[in-house]
Amino acid sequence: MNTLEELNIKGFIDEPIDPTIDLFAEIDRLKKEKNAVILAHYYQEPDIQDIADFIGDSLGLSQQAAETKADVIVFAGVHFMAETAKILSPTKRVLLPDIKAGCSLSDSCPPKLFKKFKDKYPDHLVITYVNCTAELKAMSDIVCTSSNAVQIVESLPKEQKIIFGPDKNLGAWVAKKTGRELVLWNGVCMVHEIFSQQRILKLKSRNPDAKFIAHPECEETILKMADYIGSTTGLLKYTISSSAKEFIVATESGIIHQMERASPDKLFIPAPPDNSCACNDCPHMKRNTLEKLYLCIKNGLPEVTVPAEIIKRARLPIERMLEISARLGL
Numbered sequence: 001m002n003t004l005e006e007l008n009i010k011g012f013i014d015e016p017i018d019p020t021i022d023l024f025a026e027i028d029r030l031k032k033e034k035n036a037v038i039l040a041h042y043y044q045e046p047d048i049q050d051i052a053d054f055i056g057d058s059l060g061l062s063q064q065a066a067e068t069k070a071d072v073i074v075f076a077g078v079h080f081m082a083e084t085a086k087i088l089s090p091t092k093r094v095l096l097p098d099i100k101a102g103c104s105l106s107d108s109c110p111p112k113l114f115k116k117f118k119d120k121y122p123d124h125l126v127i128t129y130v131n132c133t134a135e136l137k138a139m140s141d142i143v144c145t146s147s148n149a150v151q152i153v154e155s156l157p158k159e160q161k162i163i164f165g166p167d168k169n170l171g172a173w174v175a176k177k178t179g180r181e182l183v184l185w186n187g188v189c190m191v192h193e194i195f196s197q198q199r200i201l202k203l204k205s206r207n208p209d210a211k212f213i214a215h216p217e218c219e220e221t222i223l224k225m226a227d228y229i230g231s232t233t234g235l236l237k238y239t240i241s242s243s244a245k246e247f248i249v250a251t252e253s254g255i256i257h258q259m260e261r262a263s264p265d266k267l268f269i270p271a272p273p274d275n276s277c278a279c280n281d282c283p284h285m286k287r288n289t290l291e292k293l294y295l296c297i298k299n300g301l302p303e304v305t306v307p308a309e310i311i312k313r314a315r316l317p318i319e320r321m322l323e324i325s326a327r328l329g330l
């Protein structure tokens with residue numbers, strides 16, 4: 001008898017796919033047959049974005065996961081996102097095309113070490129960025145995303161002491177925007193810390209009309225140069241509403257697909273990393289492929305599960321975030 005873990009891994013590697021089938025049509029058919037919804041993050045490959053029912057940032061995807069009427073959520077994103085969907089919709093099956101699609105930021109905050117850290121500050125509330133494990137969320141008071149981190153911090157009384165984790169760059173940016181002192185966990189995202197200040201400055205001087213836009217997971221030296229800082233949805237909206245025709249984009253390159261679709265007359269230049277072989281692709285997000293998405297929806301595997309006891313404790317901090325966001329119209 002195979003364990004769920006073994007089946008999860010076999011779920012995407014064991015089965016050859018008939019090369020003549022139209023994967024888009026098959027995925028569409030299976031989606032209807034199984035009453036499944038496909039939620040995709042902006043960092044997914046263009047084919048996956050094109051077949052998804054909803055494309056969004058972490059906040060938008062959590063909102064969709066909480067509201068969907070589908071029986072099955074196929075989460076084209078990374079593990080912590082699928083876990084969040086499971087916590088919000090525990091009676092539904094949540095599938096992740098590649099069960100190994102993790103996150104360096106989430107990995108940079110092991111729950112056991114975070115517990116020790118948190119215990120040093122007993123009078124602090126804990127706000128965790130959604131890019132962390134379910135276990136970490138279960139230790140938190142409120143969860144946030146890059147779309148609402150500033151507002152979540154501001155929703156607490158000024159004198160409230162706060163621990164913010166795991167992303168130190170997002171935390172430092174929120175501290176600056178809110179004028180609050182936050183105790184930061186020392187975590188980073190491998191994609192957002194690779195941008196080169198020198199190479200961006202050069203690119204800006206060669207494209208003087210281009211707006212430089214950045215995700216708040218970037219380092220402060222990069223954020224200092226930005227004309228606009230925001231979540232992936234924020235960045236996308238900015239490129240749509242701005243009268244500028246050129247943008248240098250400091251975040252994962254997948255978002256450029258939606259930017260180009262929304263504004264075909266504008267030019268989007270990925271911000272250069274500080275090393276010529278690294279690129280702005282998230283290796284975790286890009287583990288998912290259209291083929292794995294097809295096998296996943298067909299076989300109902302790999303499935304993401306969260307222990308009931310963790311769901312019970314992690315749900316409230318996520319719901320608090322969703323309530324504050326709904327109240328503020330985010």
Ligand code: 13P
Pocket residue numbers: 042056057058059131145146147189215217230231232233
């Ligand atoms: P948002 O889409 O919420 O901006 O998050 C970016 C990210 O790094 C997701 O892994």
Ligand code: SF4
Pocket residue numbers: 043078102103104105106131189190191192252282283284285
């Ligand atoms: Fe994690 Fe960074 Fe990849 Fe987002 S882009 S999934 S934060 S490693």
